[in-house]
Amino acid sequence: MALPNISQPLIYRALPRETATRYAMYAFLVLAGSALIAVAGQVKVPMWPVPTTLQTLAIFTIAAAYGRNLAVATLIAYLAEGAAGLPVFTNGGGLAYFLASATTGYLVGFVVAAGITGWAADQGLASKPIKLFAANLAGTLVILVLGALWIAAMFGTDKAIAWGIGPFIVTDIVKAALAAALVPALWGLFGRK
Template identity: 35%
Template sequence: MSNTPETTARTTEATESKTASTARRVAAVSWKPVLFAVLMWVSAAAGQIPVPGTPVPITLQTFVVMLAGLMLTWRQAGAAVAAYLAAGAAGLPVFAGGASTMALVGPSAGFLLGFLPGVVVIALLKGSKDSKGKSASILTALRYFAAAFVGGVVVVYTFGILIQSTLTGLPVAAVTAASMAFIIGDIVKAFVASLAAAGLARLR
């Protein structure tokens, strides 16, 4: 049976509606990774604190990575970090000090590359938000802190220290000792990020 004008119009309308619905879903899923990728760049561009004995400065990037892992799905969080690293690899000055491609083969390369597995681990370990109540909020914050610590500190620093040791020829113990100021600072960041993410989860 041939299509009537009414049938054709309905089919066209259904196709347009489906396309619009798909576009809305894609937009709803993609804006968060884009936002956190931009926040990672802003946190690197906003300023850095040099640490004696190491060529890697302190920035708020790990804090943003922790928040991304705690507030996004593992796919969204991974996409955010992957987009950030891809922008730097493409030559955009998104890394600390306005660096780009060369930072991925320099002393801080391991820490940057470690952000990707680190953020995925955080997102996978955080679990779901506990039910309402003060004790539930505390448990959520503790679980978030554990996830941020494992992914944002243990995983990132394992990559960072091992790769920096390989690139510079310094012993792992020496690189670890030079990184202690970062590690302590990032443990504090993990604590703050877990409280912030738990509080936002409770509001949602």
Template identity: 35%
Template structure:
């Protein structure tokens, strides 16, 4: 890993923090641009650096830097209703990047993004369901279902942006 890699990982951690603040409150889990930046980090930086960028983002939030949605930080956020989604971000970035690295095509990038979103949903739904007294049906209707259309749109846009960035050789 060189200084360029570290800089880009830091840049995507910062972009995720900015994306968290672009938020529409729709219940205990807000609609943000975090998923978009998580996908971009994996698709553009690759599995290893995408994972690192999101691990840095998560670490910043856990130690109290207010990088999470609604300008929040601290370990309490991880134990709250959005904690499962946040913890999934490094793995999601890794998976999006891993799939995209195997085949450099728009279809592979979309597929990697959809897999990454599924992981975010799975861990987020699990945490939210546990917080709701094991009411996983309610957690699905509050923490997964409303986000599917927007997140699929984010997956398509992230794949298109990543493909363009790679084509131009910007990163």
């Protein structure tokens, strides 16, 4: 296996090269990432009409550090944990919450957004703040659109923009920018070859 280089996600610099140890580390990273997302979902910033959380900041940071495959696996694990009843979602857990709450569209959007930012990391963009920010913005757009579509299906199209996008657009752009600054800073700690 070739040595990690800057075109690979950040996490590959820290992983051992032995196969068994590497897969154990992948499992650990998926669980640690899903736990970080769960904790970030509990950090609520009061806003009207609904509070915002730090989940997207955690998701974009994890995706940029992990790359697409590991990031998507982390988000799928997070959703599976919540659907199984673990209280990892912002307001609890359980299959009914996952399938029938106003947040279902956002939860699905998290997986797609992680894939977008993770793909950007796979292309070597995690060390380039502007390009990473663009990937994070694309992920933000997906999250907001899927969230709004779900809200429109549940409450009507008149609520989709007012409840599904409006309260989150500014804070989500800020979180996308923070993640785009944080991961390249971490690249600096590892040094470039």
